[in-house]
Each structure stands twice: as C-alpha cells, then as structure tokens.
Amino acid sequence: MKGVGDMTDDEKLGALFRAAASDTAPPPGFDHESVVRASRRITVRRRAAVTVGGLALFAVVGVGGAVVLPDGREEGGASTVAAPMLAPEGPPADARRDERQAPPPAAAEGAPGAAQAPYAARGSGEADAAAPAPLGPGTTECADRQDPALRAIVEEYLPEVVGAPEAAITMECRPPGERGVNLEVTDGAARGVLTVQYLPPGADRVGGAAEGAVSRPTASGGTVVVSSRGDGPGAAAPFADRLDALAAQLSPRL
Amino acid sequence: MDDASEREFAEYFRARRDAVRRTAYLLCGDWHRADDHAQAAFVALHRHWRRIRDRGALDAWVRRTLVRAVVDESRRPWRRERATAEPPVESGGVPSASEAVTTRHVLVDGLRAVPPRQRAVLVLRYLDGLDVAATAEALGCSEGTVKSQTAHGLATLRAVLGDALEDLRPAG
Numbered sequence: 001m002k003g004v005g006d007m008t009d010d011e012k013l014g015a016l017f018r019a020a021a022s023d024t025a026p027p028p029g030f031d032h033e034s035v036v037r038a039s040r041r042i043t044v045r046r047r048a049a050v051t052v053g054g055l056a057l058f059a060v061v062g063v064g065g066a067v068v069l070p071d072g073r074e075e076g077g078a079s080t081v082a083a084p085m086l087a088p089e090g091p092p093a094d095a096r097r098d099e100r101q102a103p104p105p106a107a108a109e110g111a112p113g114a115a116q117a118p119y120a121a122r123g124s125g126e127a128d129a130a131a132p133a134p135l136g137p138g139t140t141e142c143a144d145r146q147d148p149a150l151r152a153i154v155e156e157y158l159p160e161v162v163g164a165p166e167a168a169i170t171m172e173c174r175p176p177g178e179r180g181v182n183l184e185v186t187d188g189a190a191r192g193v194l195t196v197q198y199l200p201p202g203a204d205r206v207g208g209a210a211e212g213a214v215s216r217p218t219a220s221g222g223t224v225v226v227s228s229r230g231d232g233p234g235a236a237a238p239f240a241d242r243l244d245a246l247a248a249q250l251s252p253r254l
Numbered sequence: 255m256d257d258a259s260e261r262e263f264a265e266y267f268r269a270r271r272d273a274v275r276r277t278a279y280l281l282c283g284d285w286h287r288a289d290d291h292a293q294a295a296f297v298a299l300h301r302h303w304r305r306i307r308d309r310g311a312l313d314a315w316v317r318r319t320l321v322r323a324v325v326d327e328s329r330r331p332w333r334r335e336r337a338t339a340e341p342p343v344e345s346g347g348v349p350s351a352s353e354a355v356t357t358r359h360v361l362v363d364g365l366r367a368v369p370p371r372q373r374a375v376l377v378l379r380y381l382d383g384l385d386v387a388a389t390a391e392a393l394g395c396s397e398g399t400v401k402s403q404t405a406h407g408l409a410t411l412r413a414v415l416g417d418a419l420e421d422l423r424p425a426g
Contacts, residue, residue, distance in 0.1 A: 010379075014380045014381070014383060016361055017280060017361070017376075017377065017380040017381040018276075018381060020280065020362050021276035021279055021280050022276060025275065025279070028271060028272070029285075029286065029289035029290075030289055030292070030293040030296075034293070035267065035293060035296045035297050035300055036263075036300060038293070038297045039297045039300035039301050042297070043301065165302065166301075167322065167323075167326070168291075168294050168295055168298045168319040168320070168323040169294055169323060169326075182326070191394070193322065193326060195326070231393075231394035231395075232393055232394040232395030232399065233371055233395055233399055233403070235394065235395065
C-alpha cells in the first residue's frame with residue numbers, strides 16, 4: 001500500500017475528496033421505501049392528470065363546444081360553462097392522500113383538454129374571446145415543480161416536448177403559489193433541460209434568472225420565466241430560439 | 255415495475271446509496287440538500303428503471319442526473335450560487351493542516367467557491383475516480399472541456415485555499 005509520500009497528485013486529491021465526503025456523513029435521510037413511495041406518488045399524480053385531462057377534453061369537446069359554438073360572442077363561454085363540469089366538488093381520492101399532488105382546481109383549469117379549448121374555438125372562427133382563465137398560482141403547500149397543469153399548457157405551445165421525461169428536481173419545498181416544469185428535451189441535435197417557472201404575484205426573485213432566460217408578466221399578475229440549457233458547457237440549448245415566443249404564448253395563460 | 259425489477263432496483267439502491275450521497279454532498283456542500291438531490295436521483299431512476307436497458311450504465315445515468323440537478327439548482331433564482339473570493343470559513347479562520355477533520359471541512363468549504371460545473375468535474379474525477387473520458391460522458395461534454403474545467407477548478411480551489419490545499423493530507 002502506498003504511503004502519502006508515494007502518491008501522485010491525483011491520488012492525493014482523490015484520498016482527500018473521499019475523506020472529506022465520508023468523515024461527517026450523518027445517517028441517510030431517505031431509504032428504499034421512501035424512494036419507491038415517492039416514485040409511485042409521481043406516477044399516480046401523472047396518471048391522475050392524464051385522466052382529468054381526458055375527461056376535460058371530453059367535456060369541452062362534447063359539451064362545452066356545443067354551448068359555445070352557437071354564440072361565439074359570449075365572452076368566457078367555454079370556461080364558464082365547462083369549468084364547473086370539469087372541477088369536482090372535492091379533490092380526487094388520490095389527491096386527498098397526498099397534499100403534494102396537483103390540486104384538482106388547477107388540474108381542471110390547466111388540464112390538456114381545457115388547454116385545447118381555445119384551439120377548438122379558433123377553429124370555429126372568432127372565439128379568442130373565449131380564452132380560458134389564466135392558470136394562476138398553485139395551491140399546494142409546497143410548490144409543484146413538475147406541475148401537470150402547467151406542463152399541459154407548455155405542451156400545447158411546444159408539442160415537441162409531449163412525452164419528454166421529467167428532469168430530476170430536488171425534494172425541496174418551494175413557496176406555495178409557484179409552479180414549475182423541468183423537462184429533458186431534444187431539439188434536433190441539441191439536448192438539454194427546458195425549464196418553465198411561474199412566480200405568483202409579488203413573489204421575490206432573488207438574483208437574476210438563468211442565462212438566456214426569458215420572463216414575461218402573466219395575465220394573473222405573476223411572472224413566467226422560460227429557460228433552456230444544453231447538456232454540458234458550450235452545448236447548444238434546445239429551443240433557444242423559441243423561448244421568447246413560448247414565454248409570450250404562456251403569458252396570457254398563466 | 256414487476257417484482258424482479260423492484261428487487262433489482264432495491265439491490266442497486268442498497269449498493270449505491272451511500273456513494274451517491276457522498277457525491278451529492280461534495281457537489282452541494284450540505285448533507286440535507288445532498289440527501290434531497292440523491293433521493294431525487296433515485297426516484298428518477300426508479301421511474302425510468304425499465305427504460306434503462308444497459309444496466310452497466312446505471313452509475314453514469316445517476317451521476318448525470320445528480321450533477322444536472324445540482325447544477326440546475328445552483329442556477330435557480332432563489333438559490334443562485336456565487337463564487338466568492340474566499341471560502342466561507344468557520345469562526346476561528348482556516349484551521350491548520352494538523353487538524354485533520356477540520357481540514358476536510360476546509361476542502362468542502364473551498365469547493366463551494368468553485369463554480370458548479372468545475373466543481374462537478376473535480377468531484378467526479380477525484381471522488382468518484384472517473385477518468386477524463388468517463389467524466390466527459392457523465393457530464394455530456396468533450397474531454398477537452400473536462401481537462402480545462404479540471405485545471406480551472408483546481409486553480410480556483412488553490413486560489414481560495416492557498417497553502418491549505420497543499421497541506422491537506424488524507425486521514426492515515
């Protein structure tokens with residue numbers, strides 16, 4: 001075995017790094033069960049969001065459309081008619097079990113089906129006035145950083161990210177009201193992470209945004225921040241040329 | 255996941271949890287955040303387990319996920335890191351090299367002054383023992399970038415710690 005004096009610089013550094021990382025390690029704050037539980041919770045939440053989205057789409061296309069189309073001048077017709085049908089009286093059983101799950105009102109407001117209402121209306125001619133109410137602040141105790149309602153709206157304007165895997169995020173409890181989406185995305189040869197963050201009205205932004213980030217005020221009085229970064233230093237950021245347009249499109253929806 | 259996959263994951267988790275925690279700790283300098291990052295990486299791994307066909311690439315996948323999460327977090331407005339000219343030292347200043355345990359704290363504190371990407375390169379190379387090629391693969395960058403980031407990271411570390419880095423010695 002080598003003595004310290006016989007080590008190369010790399011070996012010395014390696015020994016130092018290993019010692020620094022192991023000396024003061026406290027007991028782990030998570031175990032296998034908690035990991036599996038969190039994984040399943042996310043899966044359930046995603047499925048619930050998809051289910052709610054499907055029901056919302058059915059309701060909007062099947063019922064909301066029938067109400068709106070005869071009179072396109074009726075402002076807010078789609079949302080005011082469809083919303084009560086989409087939003088159940090209370091949270092679904094899965095959501096009640098976990099306070100971190102997407103809140104039903106938000107899921108209903110921003111579910112894929114609801115998000116597509118303007119498209120259906122545009123197809124009928126002049127129904128931009130029937131745009132849905134802005135999504136607004138989140139209602140979970142800790143901000144949802146993979147918010148399905150926000151993701152549904154993002155996917156509406158950037159369909160290339162539909163099905164993109166969620167990027168890793170920390171379990172940190174962010175202030176309520178915020179929403180976030182972090183996706184591992186591919187844009188041609190560019191790969192990286194696309195981040196969309198909604199900050200509620202009055203939220204303080206400490207420091208600047210990520211490099212190249214685009215922010216816009218939103219219809220609910222908050223701020224949407226869209227950023228993208230490539231894999232590795234100097235790597236092209238995916239959708240870099242579309243961030244500004246995406247922020248502009250998200251602005252009236254959030 | 256089916257039972258066999260769950261068992262595979264559990265086995266991998268048991269084998270790698272501590273190593274991933276250590277890597278996360280040197281990446282972010284705080285055990286609580288390290289646990290958050292490590293747990294998030296394992297949760298992501300569990301969710302993608304069936305889609306990762308190359309079981310030999312699990313470590314690389316977790317490393318990549320972990321580094322990305324830590325670097326991303328360092329860029330977020332509410333936790334933006336700023337390199338400082340001096341390491342955040344405990345009261346009493348930089349300890350002497352003979353104080354082995356405290357000295358290691360100096361290394362951890364010094365790493366905080368290294369920009370996140372450079373820090374990630376140093377941690378992967380010197381803690382995880384990856385060579386330049388493996389580090390480049392883990393970080394999704396070129397080998398040249400790894401070499402330059404290593405040089406810059408060590409230079410930053412030396413600039414921050416000064417003689418303390420030269421005096422650092424691993425535990426006997």
